Amino acid sequence: MLVGAFACAHTPQLLSRPETEDRDLVLRVHTAFARVKGRLQALRLDAIAMVAGDHIEAFFLNAVPALAVYVGTECAGTFGRYRYRFPIHELLARAIVEQGIERGFDLFYTQDAPLDYAFYVPLHFTMPEPSVPLVPLHVNVYLPPQPTPRRCYEWGRALGEILRARSERVVLMASGGMSHFPGTDRYASPEFDYDRRLLDQLTAGRGRELAAITAEELDRAGNIELRTWITLLGAVGDAKADVYCYEPSWHHGNAVVEWPL
């Protein structure tokens, strides 16, 4: 069963705040994360399926999967003093790989890749208590050519169908965005207006329109990571978004969103 859908920002500055970051803004995003955590607890989950874009951490140029599933018993990642280890819901992960391939998506799978911070920053704040196993789902966002938004949407639609047919209670969570340009001369000037227009579309239940965005437009708007959201949108269809927060920092549009199902 697909019982919930959320999207969360994941900038590491939310976890470990340097002096460059506005403390009150960071705490407001934490408040939105706490709301998500409360919802996840109320939903009595068996697993979290999380769609995130790798920051060239799990996958380097020796193998660049467009879409991947972590299948195995557990996954782990490290960021400075932070150490994370999550059990994987192996049965569900395997079902997603097998049925995804059966449906024509040539998925890559891994049993041995470091978990990127795109996964564990949101989970640090939102993992329910007691914790539930994870199914990490990867979408290539940083190494062009990335999967097209339309392909992400189609994969999300298949993923939604796979999850709805399962007996487990599963939440789909997208990690990423919104506008930011790390490593470029645009770092301090994200496209906040673009983000706000997108959030208006999502609030109106017009998520399917995002499947038509081009790769070039995503790059220009600092929204290459929106591919994870678009994957989720394929699964939730025309559900209307409830925006918990949109907090533009000096370098990043931080959003936390639920699609009540």
Place this chain on the structure above:
Amino acid sequence: MAALSALHYRFPPGSAYRLNRCLFAIKSDDAFRARFLADARAAIDEMELDDTDSAALLRGDRDALVARGAHPYLVFMADLRLRMEREAMTFEDF
């Protein structure tokens, strides 16, 4: 429509593979980063970079590195990880 060359994140050319591998190691390999901090030139030699890439990396010249085909995100995070160890940066951990 912007030309493809104007994209912020571009296909990493094969000619920049060693450079990107070196930046990836600074970002994600704690042991390599420690060797780089101790002796940057020796660490770069391990990665078999050519003179132009080596010089750009030693200068920390982002624009030159990106022009050579380095991935901007790798340049960004490699630089950040080095600065976090070289400078007394303070963080509030949640």
